Amino acid sequence: MAIGLLAWGRFETGSAAGTRVTVPAPPTHPWLADFLHAQATSLGRSFDFVQWPPWSKAEGGAAPTSDGYGVFDRRDLGTKPQQGSTPTRYGPLESTLAAIAALNAHGCQSIGDLVLHQMSGENGGPGVFRYLGADGKTLNGRGATTAGWFRGRTAQRKSGDGEWEWVDPVPPFRPQDDVPVPADDSPFGRELCYQNGVPTGAAEADAKDYVRWLYARTGAAMFRFDDTKGTYAPSVRRIMDAIPNVPFYSEYFDGNPANLDWWATSAPMSGRSAVADFTLHWRIQAACNGFDARQLTLGGAGYFERNPSLAVGFVDNPDTDTSDGQQVVCNKGLAYAYLLMLPLRLALVYGKDYFPNSIWPGAYGLKPAIDNLCWISRMFAFGNYQVRWVDRDVFAATRDGNGGATGWSGGLLTALNFNTLSSRTITCDTTFGANRWLHDYSGHHSDIWTDWQGRATFTLPSNAYARGESYVCFAPGGVNQPVTSTSRSTTQTFEADATLDVMPAMNGVHPLPQHIYCASGTRISINLSAVLAANESLTAKVNTSNNTTITWKRIGVYPGSASGRTRSAGWHTISVEGLSLPASGRNYKLTVTYTGSETQ
Structure with missing residues (x-):
């Protein structure tokens, strides 16, 4: 399993309900790109990947609320004076290129975030986007659109005679594409039509051209594809195949593992992209917010149980964290101890959980614990996964250690206690074998030995004050070397x-x-x-x-x-x-x- 840092966050401003800003940016703080550049050595010790926010210029330019998902000009990566600024919210392109290269040098590759579902900030009339070219003066930029690129009949208004009319009639706008789940397809601005747009194929051709250019321009190693539930799947596959050897994972916002598997493994996707494991997120949320370990396995633990090679796990992300009823509000230390021992394609740590309040005001500051858990995961969390104990308060599971750089890591036993009042002693089966010396690499328990049957007996501390620190991570003792990272040009x-x-x-x-x-x-x-x-x-x-x-x-x-x-x-x-x-x-x-x- 690879581990990535989702390296940005949304923060409530407190000024008005629902008003959110992204991570701090100038004039009072470094650009996000400059910040990540300066953190490259540290991040490379814990992470295989950094997932960036969208690189393209969004409506609002560098404004605090311009998070990148209201894309204006795909090919403006912080180089053109548009939307009120030359940099994006996250910095100028020069800073981004330097940060990507520094992270690569320290073993941490970059994941770009592709927003190809919608656009915002039309500047030439309804559905018409026009862009500056390379000289920063002439409106000759590539990717100019017409209304025929976009979905119509998304909103109505009353006409002068009191009759309801479409704000975006068809024509010149276009009928909705045959997206996977039409009822869940929110426009979020001007929604692109890859199937029904006119001229036929124009929107898809531009997206493929952009993706090829972006991959070459930045040196990214992987991409996230935003909002595939509302995007025509054959076009999604063809856009991905414009860069055929580059891995993807996708946001298919659905908590049903069968639906995730249907989208990811059936035609046309056929395993081309991994998917964010929303099933796992909801199970973690239910367990942590409800102080109930049984929720981790209730009705299935996550999509990773069906297909770990296509599952991307996360505790929270910028969408769930700032959406009422979706966020994990407590016990996040327990959540990450669990997440980082699972068999997944990729586990993502949310930057707002990771960095301290002193760096990102409003962040949760779990960096020391998460760095330790990343080391444990990268050192021991390989092989077959098996749940060993579950009741309302306690969860325990093992990895048998088969795999990894050495072929066998020794294995891992992780256990969690959600009870805020009581410690808990359990005895559970393990994969370590009889009479083996085990060390708790979380630092929460003294060393133990397995018995003659290979079972481990240990006492989990109470989850005092709901701090989420009541977990143990046992593995064979005597391991203290750093994780080897690969420096890349x-x-x-x-x-x-x-x-x-x-x-x-x-x-x-x-x-x-x-x-x-x-x-x-x-x-x-x-x-x-x-x-x-x-x-x-x-x-x-x-x-x-x-x-x-x-x-x-x-x-x-x-x-x-x-x-x-x-x-x-x-x-x-x-x-x-x-x-x-x-x-x-x-x-x-x-x-x-x-x-x-x-x-x-």
Whole structure:
């Protein structure tokens, strides 16, 4: 199982009911991207992935309530002066690219969040979106829409003669697609029609083009697909297949594991995407809020029981945490002790649960406990899962240890006590074998030994003050090494095109709009390609902050590559020089592979 940090959160402002802001951003705090960049080393010790909020510019730009789901311009990742700001709510693109590279270098890959169900902020009339291009001035940006891209008949109003009429009539808007559950399909703005939109196929073609571009631009390793319950499934599959080797998980907001399995495993999805395990979330919520361990298994524990390879587990996320009746309001330590011992494709820790109030005002500060539980999970939580004990107060389960880097981890026994008044002693079966020395790596219990039948006897502390600290995590004693992480280089592509976010090459030397932040003494490689006439050339060059050249490459008709080695950690500038180019310039692609670094 991989573990990820869902690295943002929504916070109630207290100023008005239902008014929520995302994590702090300037002028009083670092951008989220800069914050994650500075935390790369620490995050790499506990997490395999960081899930970002949506990278695209949303309606409201960098405003506190602009969380990214009211997408305005997909291809504005914090580079264009639109919607009142150049950065998104989470920072400028340069900061995002640097953070992704730094996280990769410390073993923590990035999950991008794709919002392809709806758009907001139309600026050319009903259903008409127009965007700035790479020059930040001209409305020639790629992805412009018409009303025919969007679903109609979503809202009504009274006309001047008192009759009801559609706000969004068909035509020019379009009938609802054949989405998986039409009754649950809320527009959330202008809802895209991939099946019924006109021109036929235009919305889907643009989505596929965007996903290919975003993957290359950022260097993300995985994506979340938002609101698949309200999106035409054949298009979802084809959009994912635009980047065929990249893994996905999807939000299919449904607590019935049979429904999750139907969507994930039947055609057209056929296992292409994992799914958020909402069944597991509801069981955790019921157990934690009701102080009732039986809820963890009542009517099925989660989709992971059916298909752990496609289940993405979570305790809370930005939607459930700020929705009445959906959030886990207490015992979150118990929730994470449980979550992080389960067999899942991916377990997600909510950033608002993880970081302290001193960093994100209003956050819950479970970082020390969760870091410890992440280490336990990554060290021991492998193999067959089996529930060993469950009653109203106590839950216990084991993993047999088969799997992992060594082939056998030794196994894990995790037990929880929800009773706020009483400690509890139990004896349960384990997979450790007879007369084995066990250590509680949570620090809540002294060492024990299994008996001649391989059973473990131990006393769970009371859940005093409902703090959620009354759990134990037993595994074979004597293990204290850190989890080994894999440092990765990052590949990001600058695609020069007037309709995107990098201007075409012109005669003379022109720096690219984003710097890259490199580790010291590491290799940096560039690959440059363009369609050039016989007398034309392009030269790409990478320089340090003091203008020392690290590597360069000149190309004519054929593409070319070059590499060099950085001399110190820090920002590096990439420039492209054109020679004998036409006045309109030339499009090109420059792919850069480098090793990032946490800010010095």
